[in-house]
């Protein structure tokens with residue numbers, strides 16, 4: 001019986017992997033929903049119509065069909081400095097470990113925020129904040145363990161602050177237990193087909209961290225860069241789309257239901273993501289399994305919601321699962337919204353080569369040589385993008 005089950009499991013794995021397309025020639029013809037045509041069929045030609053009509057419409061479509069509603073209300077929020085080291089990193093930085101507690105209906109959750117601020121800063125410092133979906137070792141506050149996933153020393157040396165929080169503080173990344181976090185504060189969402197789920201909860205956490213930054217005098221809260229890798233990159237996009245206080249968004253290898261176009265059906269597809277990770281997106285999203293073309297949105301519209309703020313989407317050459325080309329094409333389609341703000345995209349017509357970053361705001365992109373990961377190479381370019389801002 002055990003052998004039979006193992007064989008069955010292997011067969012399912014093989015069928016699944018064969019079902020994914022990695023061949024550009026087999027990408028089906030598709031028509032993307034228009035970003036700049038309202039649901040009433042009106043063409044959007046000016047910024048005001050975008051901001052007053054079309055942008056809210058698109059945001060609601062993403063809430064209702066994919067990421068779920070974003071709860072805005074809570075009773076109170078409390079910031080407690082749990083640990084401080086004014087001479088961290090051999091005196092180069094100040095470490096703050098802050099508990100961000102959010103209360104609602106006599107319940108609370110706690111986000112454990114880690115923050116390093118450069119000691120030589122003369123004024124409030126812009127900060128990179130990582131939505132950490134990997135092991136906590138990657139963000140070791142003692143700096144005994146170092147990781148390219150969160151190269152804190154490099155960022156501090158470049159004059160920026162760096163912060164991180166772990167997704168498990170908001171919603172455990174598990175289909176059985178994801179509700180044991182923020183959703184305890186908002187149980188009504190669990191009953192709603194368009195309610196928040198795990199990715200929404202992680203993005204919500206980024207916004208509470210933003211609330212904290214607005215209260216920390218060391219931080220320039222007008223220059224917060226939200227960063228995420230893969231599932232964390234889906235959350236960084238949704239956080240920046242929802243909360244316009246984030247000045248810049250970085251989304252690395254975010255792929256399906258991140259920065260890549262779903263209609264291309266290249267690499268990971270909606271059915272697969274909804275099956276493997278049913279706790280990431282709302283119930284309504286399941287209606288689009290194998291029906292990419294019926295979605296009222298595609299991911300170019302999520303990027304458009306970030307305009308006019310800079311967006312940097314990054315990929316890895318061997319990570320075809322996350323569709324680097326589909327990501328580039330989504331950015332290209334979002335250019336028309338940046339144009340409403342008088343911003344000319346500097347992206348080339350076709351995807352640039354491997355390790356050829358296009359680092360000019362507002363839309364930046366690179367495809368790093370290598371595997372699905374977030375590395376010091378990527379971070380080095382995030383810093384360069386920040387420096388190239390006017």
Ligand code: GTR
Pocket residue numbers: 133229230231232254255256268273
């Ligand atoms: C994969 C998933 C991707 C991506 C990735 C990750 O298994 O299919 O959508 O999110 O995990 O987070 O590393």
